[in-house]
Amino acid sequence: MSPRSCSLLLCVAIATGSLAGCRGQTSEDAPVLLERNMYDQERYNPESYSQAFPDHRTMRAPVEGTIARDHYEDDPEIATGLLANKSAYVMSIPQAVVQRQGGMDKVLARGQERFGIFCAPCHGATGDGKGMVVCKRDKATDPCESRGFPPLPSYDDPRLRQMPDGQLFATITHGVRTMPAYGPQIPTTDRWSIVAYVRALELTQMAQAAPPPPPQVKNPEPEPAK
Numbered sequence: 156m157s158p159r160s161c162s163l164l165l166c167v168a169i170a171t172g173s174l175a176g177c178r179g180q181t182s183e184d185a186p187v188l189l190e191r192n193m194y195d196q197e198r199y200n201p202e203s204y205s206q207a208f209p210d211h212r213t214m215r216a217p218v219e220g221t222i223a224r225d226h227y228e229d230d231p232e233i234a235t236g237l238l239a240n241k242s243a244y245v246m247s248i249p250q251a252v253v254q255r256q257g258g259m260d261k262v263l264a265r266g267q268e269r270f271g272i273f274c275a276p277c278h279g280a281t282g283d284g285k286g287m288v289v290c291k292r293d294k295a296t297d298p299c300e301s302r303g304f305p306p307l308p309s310y311d312d313p314r315l316r317q318m319p320d321g322q323l324f325a326t327i328t329h330g331v332r333t334m335p336a337y338g339p340q341i342p343t344t345d346r347w348s349i350v351a352y353v354r355a356l357e358l359t360q361m362a363q364a365a366p367p368p369p370p371q372v373k374n375p376e377p378e379p380a381k
Protein backbone atom coordinates (compact mmCIF):
# COMPACT_ATOMS: atom_id res chain seq x y z
CA MET A 156 0.00 0.00 0.00
CA SER A 157 1.39 3.44 -0.97
CA PRO A 158 1.90 6.03 1.80
CA ARG A 159 -0.71 8.20 0.01
CA SER A 160 -3.57 5.71 0.10
CA CYS A 161 -2.53 4.88 3.62
CA SER A 162 -3.02 8.48 4.82
CA LEU A 163 -6.36 8.66 2.95
CA LEU A 164 -7.51 5.56 4.82
CA LEU A 165 -6.42 7.17 8.07
CA CYS A 166 -8.45 10.33 7.28
CA VAL A 167 -11.57 8.26 6.54
CA ALA A 168 -11.08 6.32 9.75
CA ILE A 169 -10.72 9.51 11.84
CA ALA A 170 -13.78 11.12 10.16
CA THR A 171 -15.96 8.04 10.75
CA GLY A 172 -14.71 7.74 14.29
CA SER A 173 -15.45 11.35 15.17
CA LEU A 174 -18.98 11.16 13.70
CA ALA A 175 -19.76 7.89 15.42
CA GLY A 176 -18.50 9.39 18.68
CA CYS A 177 -21.50 11.76 18.74
CA ARG A 178 -24.02 8.94 18.95
CA GLY A 179 -25.71 8.46 22.28
CA GLN A 180 -24.57 11.77 23.73
CA THR A 181 -27.10 14.32 24.95
CA SER A 182 -26.87 18.02 24.20
CA GLU A 183 -28.64 21.15 25.39
CA ASP A 184 -28.20 22.80 21.98
CA ALA A 185 -31.01 23.03 19.42
CA PRO A 186 -30.79 20.17 16.91
CA VAL A 187 -29.10 20.83 13.60
CA LEU A 188 -31.82 20.65 10.96
CA LEU A 189 -30.77 21.07 7.35
CA GLU A 190 -34.37 21.24 6.13
CA ARG A 191 -36.86 22.50 8.74
CA ASN A 192 -39.98 21.64 6.76
CA MET A 193 -42.88 21.45 9.26
CA TYR A 194 -40.64 21.37 12.32
CA ASP A 195 -41.91 24.76 13.50
CA GLN A 196 -45.47 25.04 12.32
CA GLU A 197 -48.35 27.29 13.13
CA ARG A 198 -50.68 25.19 15.23
CA TYR A 199 -52.94 25.30 18.25
CA ASN A 200 -52.41 23.40 21.45
CA PRO A 201 -55.48 21.63 22.86
CA GLU A 202 -57.68 23.89 25.01
CA SER A 203 -55.68 26.95 23.98
CA TYR A 204 -56.94 30.45 23.10
CA SER A 205 -57.90 31.30 19.53
CA GLN A 206 -58.33 34.67 17.91
CA ALA A 207 -59.99 33.16 14.87
CA PHE A 208 -63.31 32.31 16.50
CA PRO A 209 -65.75 34.63 18.31
CA ASP A 210 -65.86 32.35 21.39
CA HIS A 211 -62.03 32.10 21.34
CA ARG A 212 -62.07 28.34 21.67
CA THR A 213 -59.49 26.42 19.70
CA MET A 214 -61.33 23.14 20.05
CA ARG A 215 -64.54 23.27 18.04
CA ALA A 216 -67.75 21.43 18.86
CA PRO A 217 -69.00 19.07 16.12
CA VAL A 218 -71.52 20.53 13.70
CA GLU A 219 -75.02 20.29 15.13
CA GLY A 220 -76.74 17.04 14.24
CA THR A 221 -73.46 15.17 13.66
CA ILE A 222 -73.77 11.44 14.26
CA ALA A 223 -70.60 9.47 14.88
CA ARG A 224 -70.17 6.40 12.72
CA ASP A 225 -71.11 3.18 14.49
CA HIS A 226 -72.67 4.99 17.42
CA TYR A 227 -75.76 3.27 18.69
CA GLU A 228 -76.42 5.22 21.86
CA ASP A 229 -79.84 5.89 20.40
CA ASP A 230 -80.66 2.18 20.51
CA PRO A 231 -79.77 0.58 23.85
CA GLU A 232 -80.56 -2.94 22.59
CA ILE A 233 -77.96 -2.64 19.87
CA ALA A 234 -75.46 -0.90 22.10
CA THR A 235 -75.68 -3.31 25.06
CA GLY A 236 -77.48 -6.49 23.98
CA LEU A 237 -79.96 -5.82 26.80
CA LEU A 238 -83.65 -5.00 26.51
CA ALA A 239 -84.37 -1.29 26.88
CA ASN A 240 -85.55 -1.79 30.49
CA LYS A 241 -82.40 -3.87 31.18
CA SER A 242 -84.50 -6.75 32.55
CA ALA A 243 -83.02 -9.37 30.20
CA TYR A 244 -80.82 -9.96 27.18
CA VAL A 245 -82.31 -9.66 23.70
CA MET A 246 -82.98 -13.13 22.32
CA SER A 247 -81.95 -12.46 18.72
CA ILE A 248 -79.80 -10.06 16.72
CA PRO A 249 -81.67 -6.72 16.36
CA GLN A 250 -83.12 -6.37 12.86
CA ALA A 251 -81.76 -2.83 12.49
CA VAL A 252 -78.19 -4.16 12.64
CA VAL A 253 -78.87 -6.59 9.81
CA GLN A 254 -80.65 -3.96 7.74
CA ARG A 255 -77.93 -1.36 8.17
CA GLN A 256 -75.34 -3.85 6.93
CA GLY A 257 -77.40 -4.79 3.90
CA GLY A 258 -78.71 -8.24 4.76
CA MET A 259 -77.78 -11.41 6.64
CA ASP A 260 -75.39 -12.62 3.90
CA LYS A 261 -73.22 -9.55 4.41
CA VAL A 262 -73.46 -9.84 8.19
CA LEU A 263 -72.30 -13.46 8.10
CA ALA A 264 -69.45 -12.79 5.67
CA ARG A 265 -68.20 -9.97 7.87
CA GLY A 266 -68.70 -12.08 11.00
CA GLN A 267 -66.68 -14.94 9.55
CA GLU A 268 -63.81 -12.62 8.71
CA ARG A 269 -63.82 -10.90 12.12
CA PHE A 270 -64.20 -14.22 13.96
CA GLY A 271 -61.11 -15.49 12.16
CA ILE A 272 -59.16 -12.46 13.38
CA PHE A 273 -60.42 -12.03 16.94
CA CYS A 274 -61.83 -15.33 18.19
CA ALA A 275 -60.34 -18.23 16.21
CA PRO A 276 -56.84 -17.86 17.75
CA CYS A 277 -58.31 -19.05 21.07
CA HIS A 278 -61.64 -20.65 20.18
CA GLY A 279 -60.50 -22.43 17.00
CA ALA A 280 -61.89 -21.98 13.49
CA THR A 281 -64.82 -24.31 14.26
CA GLY A 282 -65.42 -22.94 17.75
CA ASP A 283 -64.32 -26.16 19.47
CA GLY A 284 -62.15 -24.18 21.91
CA LYS A 285 -58.88 -25.59 20.54
CA GLY A 286 -57.25 -22.63 18.79
CA MET A 287 -53.52 -22.19 18.41
CA VAL A 288 -53.25 -20.19 21.62
CA VAL A 289 -54.61 -23.19 23.51
CA CYS A 290 -53.17 -26.14 21.59
CA LYS A 291 -49.65 -26.73 20.41
CA ARG A 292 -49.83 -28.87 17.27
CA ASP A 293 -48.76 -28.88 13.63
CA LYS A 294 -52.06 -29.82 12.00
CA ALA A 295 -55.64 -29.39 13.15
CA THR A 296 -55.97 -33.20 13.07
CA ASP A 297 -53.08 -33.71 15.53
CA PRO A 298 -54.01 -34.23 19.20
CA CYS A 299 -54.18 -31.02 21.22
CA GLU A 300 -51.09 -30.50 23.38
CA SER A 301 -52.03 -27.90 25.99
CA ARG A 302 -49.91 -24.76 26.24
CA GLY A 303 -51.27 -24.18 29.75
CA PHE A 304 -53.98 -21.69 28.73
CA PRO A 305 -57.19 -22.04 30.78
CA PRO A 306 -59.53 -24.48 29.05
CA LEU A 307 -62.16 -22.95 26.76
CA PRO A 308 -65.69 -24.24 26.34
CA SER A 309 -66.77 -25.52 22.94
CA TYR A 310 -69.57 -23.42 21.42
CA ASP A 311 -71.33 -26.76 21.20
CA ASP A 312 -71.95 -26.60 24.95
CA PRO A 313 -75.77 -26.70 25.37
CA ARG A 314 -75.53 -23.77 27.78
CA LEU A 315 -73.90 -21.61 25.10
CA ARG A 316 -76.31 -22.80 22.44
CA GLN A 317 -79.21 -21.66 24.56
CA MET A 318 -77.57 -18.37 25.52
CA PRO A 319 -79.51 -15.37 24.15
CA ASP A 320 -77.78 -13.53 21.29
CA GLY A 321 -77.61 -10.43 23.49
CA GLN A 322 -75.63 -12.31 26.14
CA LEU A 323 -73.19 -13.57 23.51
CA PHE A 324 -72.81 -9.97 22.39
CA ALA A 325 -72.22 -8.81 25.97
CA THR A 326 -69.66 -11.61 26.47
CA ILE A 327 -67.65 -10.30 23.53
CA THR A 328 -68.04 -6.73 24.78
CA HIS A 329 -67.04 -7.24 28.42
CA GLY A 330 -65.27 -10.62 28.40
CA VAL A 331 -66.10 -13.28 30.97
CA ARG A 332 -63.96 -14.69 33.80
CA THR A 333 -60.64 -15.58 32.07
CA MET A 334 -61.69 -14.24 28.66
CA PRO A 335 -60.63 -10.65 27.94
CA ALA A 336 -63.08 -7.94 26.79
CA TYR A 337 -63.19 -7.22 23.06
CA GLY A 338 -65.58 -4.25 23.19
CA PRO A 339 -62.74 -1.74 23.02
CA GLN A 340 -61.26 -3.40 19.92
CA ILE A 341 -64.27 -4.56 17.92
CA PRO A 342 -66.90 -1.99 16.84
CA THR A 343 -70.55 -2.63 17.76
CA THR A 344 -71.75 -3.80 14.32
CA ASP A 345 -68.83 -6.18 14.01
CA ARG A 346 -69.60 -7.69 17.41
CA TRP A 347 -73.14 -8.45 16.22
CA SER A 348 -71.73 -9.91 12.99
CA ILE A 349 -69.55 -12.22 15.07
CA VAL A 350 -72.60 -13.26 17.11
CA ALA A 351 -74.35 -14.21 13.85
CA TYR A 352 -71.32 -16.20 12.75
CA VAL A 353 -71.03 -18.05 16.08
CA ARG A 354 -74.69 -19.05 15.67
CA ALA A 355 -73.93 -20.25 12.13
CA LEU A 356 -70.99 -22.30 13.47
CA GLU A 357 -73.21 -23.91 16.07
CA LEU A 358 -75.67 -24.89 13.36
CA THR A 359 -73.15 -26.21 10.84
CA GLN A 360 -69.80 -27.33 12.27
CA MET A 361 -71.11 -28.34 15.64
CA ALA A 362 -74.18 -30.10 14.33
CA GLN A 363 -71.87 -32.57 12.57
CA ALA A 364 -69.60 -33.03 15.57
CA ALA A 365 -72.44 -33.78 17.97
CA PRO A 366 -76.12 -33.39 17.09
CA PRO A 367 -78.20 -31.62 19.74
CA PRO A 368 -80.20 -34.03 21.92
CA PRO A 369 -83.71 -34.81 20.68
CA PRO A 370 -86.43 -32.70 22.31
CA GLN A 371 -87.73 -34.21 25.52
CA VAL A 372 -91.41 -34.95 25.64
CA LYS A 373 -92.56 -34.22 29.18
CA ASN A 374 -95.81 -36.13 29.31
CA PRO A 375 -95.83 -38.57 26.44
CA GLU A 376 -99.23 -39.48 25.10
CA PRO A 377 -100.07 -43.07 25.98
CA GLU A 378 -99.60 -45.45 23.06
CA PRO A 379 -102.93 -45.92 21.29
CA ALA A 380 -104.30 -49.38 21.93
CA LYS A 381 -103.90 -51.66 18.93
Ligand code: HEC
Pocket residue numbers: 270273274275276277278288305306307308315323326327331332333334335337349353
Ligand atom coordinates in the same frame (compact mmCIF):
# COMPACT_ATOMS: atom_id res chain seq x y z
C1 HEC B 1 -57.40 -14.81 24.50
C2 HEC B 1 -58.21 -15.93 24.18
C3 HEC B 1 -59.66 -15.67 23.81
C4 HEC B 1 -60.14 -14.94 22.75
C5 HEC B 1 -59.33 -14.21 21.70
C6 HEC B 1 -61.57 -15.05 22.79
N1 HEC B 1 -61.95 -15.80 23.86
FE1 HEC B 1 -63.84 -16.37 24.30
N2 HEC B 1 -63.18 -17.35 25.92
C7 HEC B 1 -61.85 -17.46 26.31
C8 HEC B 1 -61.77 -18.18 27.56
C9 HEC B 1 -60.49 -18.50 28.31
C10 HEC B 1 -63.10 -18.53 27.91
C11 HEC B 1 -63.55 -19.30 29.13
C12 HEC B 1 -63.85 -18.29 30.22
C13 HEC B 1 -64.14 -18.99 31.53
O1 HEC B 1 -65.12 -19.70 31.60
O2 HEC B 1 -63.35 -18.77 32.45
C14 HEC B 1 -63.94 -18.00 26.86
C15 HEC B 1 -65.33 -18.12 26.84
C16 HEC B 1 -66.14 -17.69 25.82
C17 HEC B 1 -67.57 -17.90 25.77
C18 HEC B 1 -68.39 -18.62 26.83
C19 HEC B 1 -68.84 -17.65 27.86
C20 HEC B 1 -69.57 -18.29 29.01
O3 HEC B 1 -70.55 -17.70 29.45
O4 HEC B 1 -69.16 -19.34 29.47
C21 HEC B 1 -68.01 -17.33 24.63
C22 HEC B 1 -69.44 -17.28 24.11
C23 HEC B 1 -66.87 -16.75 23.96
N3 HEC B 1 -65.75 -16.99 24.72
C24 HEC B 1 -66.91 -16.07 22.76
C25 HEC B 1 -65.82 -15.44 22.19
C26 HEC B 1 -65.88 -14.69 20.97
C27 HEC B 1 -67.13 -14.51 20.12
C28 HEC B 1 -64.62 -14.22 20.72
C29 HEC B 1 -64.17 -13.31 19.62
C30 HEC B 1 -64.69 -11.99 19.65
C31 HEC B 1 -63.76 -14.69 21.79
N4 HEC B 1 -64.53 -15.42 22.67
C32 HEC B 1 -62.41 -14.45 21.87
C33 HEC B 1 -60.76 -16.96 25.64
C34 HEC B 1 -60.82 -16.19 24.50
